[in-house]
Amino acid sequence: LKSNPSSNEEKEAQTQLTKSDELQRLHSEALSAYQQEDYVAAISLLDEILAVCVWDAELRELRAECYIKEGEPSKAISDLKAAAKLKNDNTEAFYKISRIYYQLGDHELSLSEVRECLKLDQDHKQCFSLYKQVKKLNKQIESAEEFIREGRYEDAINKYNSVMKTEPEVPVYATRAKERICHCLSKSQQSTEAIKVCTEVLQLEPTNVNALKDRAEAYLLEDLYDE
Numbered sequence: 001l002k003s004n005p006s007s008n009e010e011k012e013a014q015t016q017l018t019k020s021d022e023l024q025r026l027h028s029e030a031l032s033a034y035q036q037e038d039y040v041a042a043i044s045l046l047d048e049i050l051a052v053c054v055w056d057a058e059l060r061e062l063r064a065e066c067y068i069k070e071g072e073p074s075k076a077i078s079d080l081k082a083a084a085k086l087k088n089d090n091t092e093a094f095y096k097i098s099r100i101y102y103q104l105g106d107h108e109l110s111l112s113e114v115r116e117c118l119k120l121d122q123d124h125k126q127c128f129s130l131y132k133q134v135k136k137l138n139k140q141i142e143s144a145e146e147f148i149r150e151g152r153y154e155d156a157i158n159k160y161n162s163v164m165k166t167e168p169e170v171p172v173y174a175t176r177a178k179e180r181i182c183h184c185l186s187k188s189q190q191s192t193e194a195i196k197v198c199t200e201v202l203q204l205e206p207t208n209v210n211a212l213k214d215r216a217e218a219y220l221l222e223d224l225y226d227e
Contacts (some may be wrong), residue, residue: 156180
């Protein structure tokens with residue numbers, strides 16, 4: 001404006017300035033809502049800001065935190081992936097993405113993301129600790145599935161029992177392990193035990209198709225046709 005004032009440019013500059021002030025106000029309100037744990041309001045305000053400030057990594061990370069608190073992990077992952085691209089060496093974003101995938105039971109994607117973190121900083125304590133845990137669990141699950149493919153059901157059951165000991169804190173892994181144990185017991189014709197374990201799975205997930213099929217096979221072995 002100082003170098004080349006004209007009414008046209010002045011009008012544009014004033015519009016931008018007004019918009020900038022508005023965005024700063026929205027930003028203050030969003031931070032305030034976040035601190036007061038009103039995450040729905042914070043998300044709504046951040047949506048408005050990010051519609052204009054598309055490339056702001058920190059705002060995306062803040063919105064991701066709100067999504068996590070609101071139990072919307074897939075939306076959080078989307079924002080964190082964008083933040084990881086927008087900010088150089090964003091180890092924190094990769095760590096958070098890996099943690100979310102791990103909590104959701106997707107150990108393979110979790111391993112992939114935590115490796116990205118370690119590529120940026122091989123001494124990152126949180127990422128290295130998570131990497132060791134996910135790698136161990138991943139290896140056990142792969143090994144158990146290999147045993148199932150080979151028809152070595154007892155070995156697979158033992159391996160899935162190890163999975164439950166490796167990760168006792170995240171329920172999804174215990175449920176998946178029991179589902180596969182139920183499958184192994186049914187396949188190896190240990191029908192009474194299969195019915196028991198499959199029923200445990202179905203109490204947690206009543207519509208689990210795999211557990212329903214495996215329990216049905218076990219009922220057939222017991223001549224319990226109505227069941």
